[in-house]
Amino acid sequence: MLRIPVNERPDLRRAASEHGLEYSANDGITGWDESAYYQFCMREIDEDLKAPAEELEGMCMEVVDRAITDEQVLQRLGIPEHFWDYIANSWRSSERNLYGRMDLSYSGKGPAKLLEYNADTPTALYETAVFQWEWFEQATELGLIPEGGDQLNDVHESIVQAFPFLGINELAHFACNYDIEDDKGTLQYLEECAQEVGLETCFLAMEEIGLNDHGQLTDLEDRAIRTLIKLYPWEWIMAEEFGSQVPTSGVRFIEPPWKAILSNKGLMPLLWGMFEGHPNLLPAYFEDDPAAAELVGTGSYVRKPMLSRQGANIEIVKNGQTHYKSDGPYSEDAHIIQGFQPLPEFEGCYPLVGCWLVASKAVGLCIREDKTLVTSKDSQFVPHIILD
């Protein structure tokens, strides 16, 4: 794994406008940096990232399978009792999952460590699947990067191929928070993928969803929603006013309800509990677990809220000192304690390797860099290549 400086493509402004990305003359494309790329060898991709990600995915499924019948676990994850049977049924009836992104601390030396699994509402999908690939093609053509390279990026094809297996045979609805351009863009991309396989689609804001006299969720034309592809976290859905209607609404959700178990950082202690010592896991405990105190006692650990987003409310403690602490709205929530494995440093940048899973297969990579040890919404996407 190398970080290699490279010239930007000359027409970055045009590339940004073609893809609807924000651009400024001083900072280039917001959230995107192609003044460098990461280079992996095939072995690193196959043995250190792809295979472990799929193995971890299998382990996650074992966690779900056990959690759905364990009231204590569901309670600890903060999942309201009203949804326990609903989640269990969605798992037992094998409701299909579409996608997710595992965030790994990986330096090219030693095993990648799973920091968390964004299994419900992952972002940077479009940048990974489309924009990064276009960079790779154009940079190769322009001779900016070596000939004969490749990229771990079958994300687009995999999503398009997965759609027919999701069992959607009527109108598919897509919903997210309209005020957030990034969320909207990600979901619109998924909508285009669905249209590519001939599905009829309808896009609306979460707040536009209605509830009819039959207890069904409706769109703005009062049509009952049968399939909802949402970019809106399960814990929010469950907590909001219409949430209590969801189990009896007859709506098939993507991601399915059982993803609520995986998108919670409580997954990390559950994985450690079942697979302690696994090379791709860090020790992790629920904060109220006595074993957490032991980890805290070592003086180096990370404290994370179970349901925070985009690096909010993360505290890193190193040698007994708070080394980093981010703000956010989740400080009151339950936390986990995780072993500290710092992101590697490459020229003052800390890359986080995201491995994309589509239908549980590892099919893409995205690397986001930050100047701090915690990746957040202000981090920069840096493309990658594979070259042997």
Next chain:
Amino acid sequence: MKRRSSISVGLMMSVSLIALSACEEPRVDASVYESVEQCKRDPLGNPDQCESNFKEAKAQHAAVAPKYATKEDCVADFGAEKCEKAPYQTSTGGSVFMPLMAGYMMGSLLGGRRMGAQPLYSSTSSPGTFRTADNKSAGSKTGRTQVARSATSKPSVKSTTMRRGGFGSSGRRFGSAAT
């Protein structure tokens, strides 16, 4: 990691592909009648099933018919004397309106599987044409006919939305949903 050509997925392209496939949609046999009597008089028909199919269609009518919050809106789409009160109320106790049934489409055998009967409506925008509750054309001919396959699918339940805005509060509080 197979190579692929550029994948700028065009929204417009996808839409036109769908439109194309709609034009080429296969047609299937069906029977359309305005009433049970008309059905029974059809020499090519199957009089035994006229009544049961009508009942089957009528039973769905209130659930699947398009719904309106005012009678004026319903009349604008379906014509004077062509609307009735639906057996539903809005959350504030207001009335809900829907068009009268203009006919029904009989079940016929479709690949060995019986296609269900369903109600038909007739809107002012295309007079003389029967339309399903999901606004798919069933043609203007009564008796045995052929309709687009999509017109034979089970009509969706169209009841009234009582409330909106029961989702979205966390998004307003926390911002992006992305992780």
